[in-house]
Amino acid sequence: MPRRPAYPARISSGGGNIPFMASIRSKSRNSPFLSIGLVVLGAILLIGYCYSNSGGANGGLQGLSKLEGGASCTLEVIKALPVLKKAYGDRMQKVLHVGPDTFSVVSSLLTEEDTEAWGIEPYDLDEVDAECKSLVHRGIVRVADIKFPLPYRGKSFSIVIVSEALDYLSPRYLNQTLPELVRVSTNGVVIFTGYPGEQLKAGSRDVTKFGRPTKLRNPSWWIRFFVKNSLEENEVVGKKFEQASLKSSYTPACQVFHLKSFP
Template sequence: MSRRPTATGLSRRLGDGATVPFMGSVPFLSIGLVLLGAFLIIGYLYSGSGDKADFNRLQGNSHRQSKQFCNSYTAGRSCTSEFFQALPYLKKAYGDSMRKILHVGPDTCTVVSKLLKEDDTEAWGVEPYDLDDADAKCNSLIRKGVVRVSDIKFPLPYRSKSFSLVIVSDALDYLSPKYLNKTLPELARVSSDGFIIFSGHPGQRTFKVDELSKFGRPAKLRSATWWIRFFVQSRIEENEVAIKKFELASAKKHYQSACQIFHLKPFI
């Protein structure tokens, strides 16, 4: 049987003048590896500086956009105020249908007052919540019947197709699916040319912290996918013609809504 060489035997042979293969080149190999590694690190840092700068720039842009977007909502901005921003583009999309409008939602007195100042425009409003702090102008609109205080979980107090266009903002976000199943058909019933929904994005707040005392529950902000699925289940169709016209008009001015806007057809 062969015997394994021991450490003592290996040392003896080395002492007799034998050498281990490559042993003499180890210091030079180590120095070469160190230099190669240094060159690779320097090259990586140099070539990656542009990518790092791009990343930082994109990160900075994203942070600024997020900050600007959050500021618009922490300031108490609502989808009702967003309606005023979208009004010029709605006119382009709907034309003559903007002449007889019903607005449904909080602060409807302000919306109706502004719409009545538009040329050849008739406007009415439904305030879904009690108006404890209404001003004199709003009380005047209520006395004249131009604005009504009415719970939208129940049938709207109007005949079918009473208005060419119905616009609802900041109201449906506070309704459960149970009541949405009743309210959406009503919005479609009283409109002849369609209705428009302004709704907040998920994760965003459109009202101040006192909303619970006024609306009875916090807003349930839903995704566009959720809304579209709900429209399909309710057999409510999107108005593709109005959508294209609105997008074309708003794109020319680089307008981007801070709220979700849905253009829907009336019931035939």
């Protein structure tokens, strides 16, 4: 904005208001430049605000890590892959991932040496890119309702990783689905589910982008469910996972459980 005159303009009876008129003409001449300057400044501030809120260059990844109601456990699987490899070692040779957006997990696994990967998308596909379509056409990713028996023989995979898919199932269907996941594994099942912390309450519900009610179950609920269905937690691998997480400064945003395969 134009500076105010160093000395206030005085109005006199004999036309002594010339300095005042000069000030008005100065404001009139400067107003277009002032308007342009304000517009440019506003644009700069707006861009800076958006950039800071998005987290800069990593804003896209951080944005994807949130669903309506908490962290994306499928994205959490991708973050945890290095830790899982340390916990399971060479047993992660043939991996099946089950959950929404399984394409991203499978694609990440396929970049690892000596690792085979398959995926099950439990929900209908809307719009997918060419790479996802290619995985479906090649039979690497399947679309299947996990409330029914899985289309694989027993012990077809070394490790089965499931994320978010169990959060939408009632205990009635969990009684069928979780043993199926264990059936097709040889070295265990890794479950990424729910959201730890104070916001997690047994039996609470939240509606996510999938349009289905999700059940945010706490650890004690899951442990009771495992015992009731004769599913045994793998404490040895669980401790290795915790140790590897500490060394990697990785803190899971979701609950992580490790189950043993059937004998």
